[in-house]
């Protein structure tokens with residue numbers, strides 16, 4: 001058998017995994033891989049301007065497509081620059097495989113030039129990671145890495161490949177199966193438990209579905225929607241679950257938690273049965289745990305056993321893939337016509353109650369002389385095409401987007417939920433645009449966050465990726481200022497961003513377009529203009545600097561305890 | 566409550582740090598830890614003794630199981646099992662206490678493994694209570710140093726029978 005180098009075997013392994021697009025940045029320890037990449041015209045490489053950008057781009061690509069995102073970076077600083085991106089993906093269960101170069105095996109441990117123990121550093125923020133010490137292991141490790149990344153509860157896997165392993169020769173054979181004795185995720189929910197859970201749900205009269213990112217990851221939005229509609233169960237989603245249930249549906253209550261809707265938070269608080277699907281009871285959702293869904297029997301369906309009863313006592317757990325479990329429940333409902341109609345009728349007063357909460361305290365804001373950030377989001381929602389992918393940065397921009405953009409489908413909203421990583425949105429938008437060159441991709445950004453990965457504008461220009469960045473420029477690290485305003489006696493310690501670049505000139509300096517508007521009547525025109533431009537555009541919306549996000553549940557208090565506008 | 570958890574893992578570089586890192590990263594406590602290869606040289610056994618309420622223990626077990634290199638997790642506290650630990654104790658043994666030290670050693674069936682004019686070094690195997698009793702009794706005599714191995718456990722072959 002003809003022998004090839006480890007670097008060539010690496011490329012061949014990517015092919016076997018069906019990888020089309022790769023994000024990354026070169027360096028000394030990956031010269032061999034990059035050399036081999038030059039001969040792989042079928043693999044499209046995107047050179048970002050920072051390794052963090054590469055990982056977020058791969059992450060955005062993965063979230064938008066459901067496929068596994070791939071990155072290649074060098075050792076040492078290249079590898080350490082990926083850490084925030086890897087942790088971001090880990091918190092949100094996003095399938096990524098990050099390849100890092102490493103110094104040659106005989107140098108490992110010597111503090112060699114550009115050596116970092118990246119396997120040690122990323123152990124707690126990857127689903128799994130590998131150091132490949134022998135080229136003979138490389139194909140198997142890559143196969144396992146992709147398998148682990150995408151199966152079960154997905155997550156990032158890092159593979160560290162020393163330079164001499166890339167250079168060593170191997171008779172290449174890609175394994176056709178993964179054999180991991182110790183890794184067998186449970187997909188199929190326990191049939192008896194599914195029946196038991198359904199029994200409880202059918203008897204409930206104040207049910208609520210609380211749906212999270214697990215619905216996106218398992219592609220079970222259709223099943224969820226069918227299930228909720230069949231039984232007339234109102235649905236609230238987490239930040240990660242936005243879009244899994246059509247926001248226009250009368251059963252939709254929007255987001256719950258710290259900046260959730262009044263209706264959703266009160267519904268959860270008064271529910272007699274809370275059905276958590278692919279959600280993990282994050283503290284931003286539950287507020288004070290003891291007072292979260294205090295009157296409800298809690299059903300929790302999740303593929304990750306560690307999520308169950310971690311933060312909140314769960315009465316009825318089902319470990320399994322949300323899609324399979326929902327399918328099981330839907331099948332079980334066939335032939336239960338009487339109970340189904342009884343439930344549909346029985347929940348009517350509950351739905352009426354929720355409707356009145358919705359009317360009593362809808363999401364709202366007051367128009368003024370200055371542009372209101374919420375208004376920008378609403379106008380984007382109105383003007384952008386239906387298949388638009390929205391990303392956000394972190395802070396108020398993120399919460400306003402979650403509140404005021406009506407997401408209709410999963411994988412249309414990409415945001416860093418668990419880690420809350422400023423600087424995520426722009427590179428993630430680039431990744432999504434690489435996956436879908438013909439769709440509109442918009443990063444709704446903050447003036448602070450955008451500066452964390454602003455260099456990626458060069459990437460967008462280089463690859464002609466027409467990403468739109470709509471900066472809600474409030475001249476503040478707004479979300480932090482909001483907390484200072486509410487809980488720290490308005491002492492705005494280091495949260496002013498008054499000194500920002502001229503975003504219009506900056507965009508132009510990079511060869512992109514820049515637009516600035518500061519009057520409410522210019523918002524619509526600016527959005528339309530930006531959407532019509534074929535290349536990347538920065539729009540600087542100079543918005544009301546003092547606008548805050550409401551409702552707000554002060555941290556650590558019960559979610560029924562909301563500060564309202 | 567004290568739990569002895571036996572964790573079968575792949576015998577690979579870095580696996581121990583995954584397990585230990587899990588405990589420190591998630592704020593679980595480790596009372597003792599022992600690691601060694603098993604009959605199957607591709608696997609190692611880690612025995613961790615820890616304390617915590619039921620919810621904490623449940624998380625510990627689930628989180629351990631989630632690690633890719635962890636093959637099997639057994640909380641021996643739920644089972645019939647035997648446990649042993651070894652301690653080596655160096656005690657002051659001068660003229661007036663030499664005989665007393667040997668007497669105590671004899672009562673506990675400890676072995677003398679090193680002798681000097683002013684000390685005895687004893688080794689003792691047993692369960693945690695026996696070891697701690699031994700150390701307590703020797704304390705007034707004057708312990709110079711001791712080292713413990715950490716607990717190892719094995720499930721009893723015949724579960725549910727009277728203990729031997």
Ligand SMILES: Cc1ncc(C[n+]2csc(CCOP(=O)(O)OP(=O)(O)O)c2C)c(N)n1
Pocket residue numbers: 393394395396397398420421422423445446447448449450472474476477478479480497
């Ligand atoms: C990398 C990182 N550093 C710090 C924070 C803390 N933080 C959360 S929101 C926020 C302010 C973000 O400001 P901006 O991007 O302008 O958004 P705004 O809230 O004003 O919309 C900060 C500093 C974070 N989430 N991520």
Ligand SMILES: [Mg+2]
Pocket residue numbers: 446447448472473474475476477478497
């Ligand atoms: Mg801001």
